[in-house]
Amino acid sequence: MGVPGVSGAAPSPAPGGTLQVGVFIPQGWKLEYTGWSGPDAWARSVELAMLAESLGYDHLWVYDHVETVPLRRPTHVFEAFTMLAALSQQTTRAGLGQLVTCASYRNAGLLAKEAACVDVYSGGRLILGLGAGWFHEEYHSYGYDYLSNPERLAVLDETLEVIRRLWTEETVTFDGAHLHFDGAFCDPKPVQQLPPVLVGGGGEKVNLRIAARRADLTNWQVGLGDFERKSGLLAGYCDEVGRPFEEITRTHGPDCRLFDTEAETLAWCHSEDGGDLWGGTPTERYLDENLVGTVDQVIDKTQAFVDAGCRGLILWLRDFPGDETLRRFRAEVVPALKVP
Numbered sequence: 334m335g336v337p338g339v340s341g342a343a344p345s346p347a348p349g350g351t352l353q354v355g356v357f358i359p360q361g362w363k364l365e366y367t368g369w370s371g372p373d374a375w376a377r378s379v380e381l382a383m384l385a386e387s388l389g390y391d392h393l394w395v396y397d398h399v400e401t402v403p404l405r406r407p408t409h410v411f412e413a414f415t416m417l418a419a420l421s422q423q424t425t426r427a428g429l430g431q432l433v434t435c436a437s438y439r440n441a442g443l444l445a446k447e448a449a450c451v452d453v454y455s456g457g458r459l460i461l462g463l464g465a466g467w468f469h470e471e472y473h474s475y476g477y478d479y480l481s482n483p484e485r486l487a488v489l490d491e492t493l494e495v496i497r498r499l500w501t502e503e504t505v506t507f508d509g510a511h512l513h514f515d516g517a518f519c520d521p522k523p524v525q526q527l528p529p530v531l532v533g534g535g536g537e538k539v540n541l542r543i544a545a546r547r548a549d550l551t552n553w554q555v556g557l558g559d560f561e562r563k564s565g566l567l568a569g570y571c572d573e574v575g576r577p578f579e580e581i582t583r584t585h586g587p588d589c590r591l592f593d594t595e596a597e598t599l600a601w602c603h604s605e606d607g608g609d610l611w612g613g614t615p616t617e618r619y620l621d622e623n624l625v626g627t628v629d630q631v632i633d634k635t636q637a638f639v640d641a642g643c644r645g646l647i648l649w650l651r652d653f654p655g656d657e658t659l660r661r662f663r664a665e666v667v668p669a670l671k672v673p
Contacts, residue, residue: 352672353582353645354663355392355430358382359653360416361409362396363610366654374409377654382420384656385427388663392428392460393420394647397435400471403611414447421455430460432552432586432647433533436492437466437485438477442517444492445499449523457524460550461496464533465489465540486539487511493530493547500527531584535563545570550582552647556622557634560585561641584645585638588623590652591631591661598626607651625651628661632669639672 358378359365366374382393397413417429429451434444452459465485466472472479480488491509498505499519507514532548534540535555544551545567553563564583571578588610592598601607602616602625609619624631624646635646650658 351644352639352667352670353391353584354667355394355428355645355647356385356390356659357394357396357432357647357649357653358385358416358420360395360411360413362398362401363649363653364401364404364406364408366409367406369409371409374654375411378411378416379420379423381654381656381659382424382427385659386424388660389667390427390663392430392645392647393424394430394432394462397431397433397438397462398468398471400468400474402468405470405474414451417451417459418454421451421458424455426458428458428460429455430531430647431462433462433464433531435466435468436463436489437480441492441495441512442499442514442519445496445519448496448528449500449519449521452523452525452528453521459523459525459528460531461528462531462533462552463489463493463496483539484511486536486543489532490543490547493532493543497527497530535559537563537566541567542570542573544581545576546574548581550584550645552584552586552645554586554622556618557637557641560638560643564642582644583642584647585643586647586649588619588625588651589631589648589658589662590625590650591658591665592625592627595627595630598630624648624662624666628665631662632666635666636670639670644672 358381360378361374385393395413395416399410399412401408401410413431413434421429448459448461469479488511491512495505495507495512495514499517500523504516504518505514506516529549531550531552532544533552535553541563553560567581568578592601608616620626624634652658
């Protein structure tokens with residue numbers, strides 16, 4: 334992702350012999366700031382972003398949501414792009430991404446403009462994450478049209494095409510099934526040519542085909558077996574369109590929390606605030622799919638994903654807004670990993 338000669342440009346999340354490790358910055362979406370004041374919550378997010386960068390994390394991430402999960406509650410949820418714009422002024426090196434922007438929450442031209450501006454503000458550190466959207470309750474409460482699954486995927490596909498054109502062409506005219514532009518300008522252009530685009534979602538019939546044609550990165554929040562299966566499907570779709578599979582960086586976006594003992598891990602999993610946030614995943618499966626456990630267990634689980642071709646981690650730390658796992662993962666897990 335870095336641009337030669339641009340100060341502050343972040344390292345590229347590329348395949349091969351490197352592993353990029355990114356981390357979410359809390360914004361309240363998962364109820365972690367319940368009971369905090371807005372200013373105090375924001376101050377803590379800035380502290381954590383600066384700490385993560387100083388510890389050596391490669392990228393900082395936010396969710397593109399405006400209401401909380403798993404319960405809708407009247408508490409803080411900082412908006413994705415204004416948050417990234419603000420963090421671009423508080424950090425100097427780490428990439429800035431969203432996992433992922435909902436393609437139908439904003440006009441695609443406005444989204445291209447917002448993303449390009451964040452890239453300029455940050456000196457070339459934007460990663461644009463895009464997905465089809467899924468949070469029906471949020472669509473309803475904000476008055477967004479919740480299109481059918483095929484229609485939302487079609488919007489995603491058109492958005493991916495139009496945004497890259499807006500970033501590179503002087504004017505854009507486009508007449509798609511859902512998006513329409515007539516001589517649109519989009520300036521400033523991004524510092525990067527082009528900012529990397531992460532396509533989120535693992536739908537195996539349509540979404541992965543879109544990724545094969547248009548993604549620089551993918552992200553699947555799944556267990557190891559599903560990661561391997563989706564990797565195989567993506568490779569096949571890349572063959573169909575004549576694209577090298579190795580051009581696409583595959584990333585994993587699990588929960589993460591470190592404990593000293595297995596007993597502590599299990600006690601937390603069965604506590605009111607622990608385990609699967611959504612409450613529908615059995616403990617054994619939750620631990621299998623996420624980087625939660627003792628340091629040795631998490632090293633083994635992470636290494637298995639790396640061996641399967643994962644070259645990027647995007648971690649949601651379950652002890653946020655604390656910073657113990659943030660510090661320990663970088664200090665105790667990352668040095669033990671071996672990238673083929």
